[in-house]
Amino acid sequence: MPHYSIFTLARNALTGHDRWTEAWRSPPLKPHYDVVIVGGGGHGLATAYYLAKEHGITNVAVLEKGWIGGGNTGRNTTIVRSNYLYDESAGLYEHSLKLWEGLTRELNFNIMFSQRGVMNLAHDHHEARDLKRRVHANRLNGVDSEWLDRKAVLKFCPVLNGDPGIRYPVYGATLQRRAGVARHDAVAWGYARGADAAGVDIIQNCEVTGFTIDQGRIAGVETTRGVVKARKVGVVVAGHASVLAGMAGIRLPIETHPLQALVSEPLKPILHTVVMSNAVHAYCSQSDKGELVIGAGSDLYVSYAQRGGFNVIEETMTAIVEMFPIFSRVNMMRQWAGIVDICPDASPIIAKMPVAGLYFNCGWGTGGFKATPGSGHVFAHTIARDEPHPINAPFTLERFSSGALVAEHGAAAVAH
Numbered sequence: 001m002p003h004y005s006i007f008t009l010a011r012n013a014l015t016g017h018d019r020w021t022e023a024w025r026s027p028p029l030k031p032h033y034d035v036v037i038v039g040g041g042g043h044g045l046a047t048a049y050y051l052a053k054e055h056g057i058t059n060v061a062v063l064e065k066g067w068i069g070g071g072n073t074g075r076n077t078t079i080v081r082s083n084y085l086y087d088e089s090a091g092l093y094e095h096s097l098k099l100w101e102g103l104t105r106e107l108n109f110n111i112m113f114s115q116r117g118v119m120n121l122a123h124d125h126h127e128a129r130d131l132k133r134r135v136h137a138n139r140l141n142g143v144d145s146e147w148l149d150r151k152a153v154l155k156f157c158p159v160l161n162g163d164p165g166i167r168y169p170v171y172g173a174t175l176q177r178r179a180g181v182a183r184h185d186a187v188a189w190g191y192a193r194g195a196d197a198a199g200v201d202i203i204q205n206c207e208v209t210g211f212t213i214d215q216g217r218i219a220g221v222e223t224t225r226g227v228v229k230a231r232k233v234g235v236v237v238a239g240h241a242s243v244l245a246g247m248a249g250i251r252l253p254i255e256t257h258p259l260q261a262l263v264s265e266p267l268k269p270i271l272h273t274v275v276m277s278n279a280v281h282a283y284c285s286q287s288d289k290g291e292l293v294i295g296a297g298s299d300l301y302v303s304y305a306q307r308g309g310f311n312v313i314e315e316t317m318t319a320i321v322e323m324f325p326i327f328s329r330v331n332m333m334r335q336w337a338g339i340v341d342i343c344p345d346a347s348p349i350i351a352k353m354p355v356a357g358l359y360f361n362c363g364w365g366t367g368g369f370k371a372t373p374g375s376g377h378v379f380a381h382t383i384a385r386d387e388p389h390p391i392n393a394p395f396t397l398e399r400f401s402s403g404a405l406v407a408e409h410g411a412a413a414v415a416h
């Protein structure tokens with residue numbers, strides 16, 4: 001058991017950095033790997049796990065500049081759903097949701113996946129039409145989705161403000177009952193443990209600072225711990241994708257923004273589902289510890305700083321109090337931000353890059369936590385076989401020049 005100083009405990013309390021990651025001892029870095037994964041978030045660790053499990057590739061290193069799960073994986077509001085509008089997205093997120101449904105058993109690690117339903121509110125007739133269209137599209141894709149009228153919404157979630165005279169009254173909602181929440185850091189640890197058991201080296205405090213490229217083909221990575229040779233390199237560094245791509249001479253159509261969230265003091269169980277409103281741009285659920293988990297829209301300016309503007313928090317709280325007057329006197333306990341990379345069509349890139357043997361998985365914006373298992377699964381396939389899995393075939397870099405976008409921004413309600 002490692003020794004904990006006051007400083008370590010204080011930092012852990014502030015950052016969510018956990019005893020489990022603290023106890024993790026990185027193995028020594030080997031000089032050569034078949035595959036190097038850059039980024040030890042949920043997506044990177046899931047990729048390593050599936051490379052070993054599905055493709056028998058175990059000479060793999062996951063290189064993480066900080067500690068595993070300390071990026072967006074440990075900072076998100078944990079919403080998992082698959083009710084996206086377009087066929088391509090529905091295919092990707094439903095693939096992931098199916099993996100979530102068996103993940104605790106698969107990893108033998110309790111990820112506390114709770115299918116408590118996600119409701120997307122409509123506040124007027126126009127919004128209702130838009131959301132009903134999505135319900136029909138979801139059903140055609142085999143994704144469970146239903147429309148609740150105002151009475152049914154208030155019956156399903158009685159703590160919502162039912163006053164018809166407010167600025168954004170409840171008109172109706174979509175409900176995906178199989179959607180819900182999970183414990184985000186447990187997902188990183190579960191995949192890390194599974195990958196480690198299969199022989200993958202997970203190296204913390206190892207930042208990738210450049211790529212070695214030989215005649216158009218990847219040959220390895222440069223790191224703060226020296227050069228590592230690799231036949232293939234998969235990069236999954238949410239918020240830093242364009243920085244890493246730039247090191248390989250590739251320009252990505254990505255903007256990086258802060259995205260904030262906050263949690264309240266713990267309460268007795270009061271909110272048993274996830275409620276989201278696109279119009280007021282706020283959403284809320286209650287964690288198993290009793291905290292209200294509140295999320296917002298991304299800050300509008302670009303930044304790599306993991307903190308956001310107070311105005312976003314102010315607007316979010318105004319919206320939450322309007323939706324749930326019952327929460328108006330609850331104290332907020334913690335607020336934080338991650339940095340998310342957003343593609344113009346709000347869909348990810350999971351693809352081969354112009355440099356042979358180099359693969360990028362990025363652009364998940366505000367909604368990649370739900371994709372963690374599916375993303376790792378198809379990215380591992382793409383790296384192992386040097387061709388995309390049919391599910392991620394539409395999510396190329398080339399779509400930004402061909403115009404074959406998967407424009408989920410307006411289509412997916414709140415994008416988390």
Ligand SMILES: Cc1cc2nc3c(=O)[nH]c(=O)nc-3n(C[C@H](O)[C@H](O)[C@H](O)COP(=O)(O)OP(=O)(O)OC[C@H]3O[C@@H](n4cnc5c(N)ncnc54)[C@H](O)[C@@H]3O)c2cc1C
Pocket residue numbers: 038039040041042043044063064065066067068069070071072073074075076077078079080206207208209236237238239240244259260261295336337338339340364365366367368369370371416
């Ligand atoms: C406040 C907030 C709320 C969110 N809410 C939701 C939600 O409710 N539902 C949802 O689906 N999604 C949500 N998201 C988005 C989701 O968190 C991300 O899309 C997802 O976690 C991305 O996972 P990842 O593994 O790709 O990234 P990360 O967990 O960020 O992992 C990337 C890792 O790469 C490392 N790295 C970066 N550069 C280097 C380098 N040069 N060398 C080595 N390592 C490097 C980082 O340290 C980091 O650990 C939210 C995000 C935020 C910030």
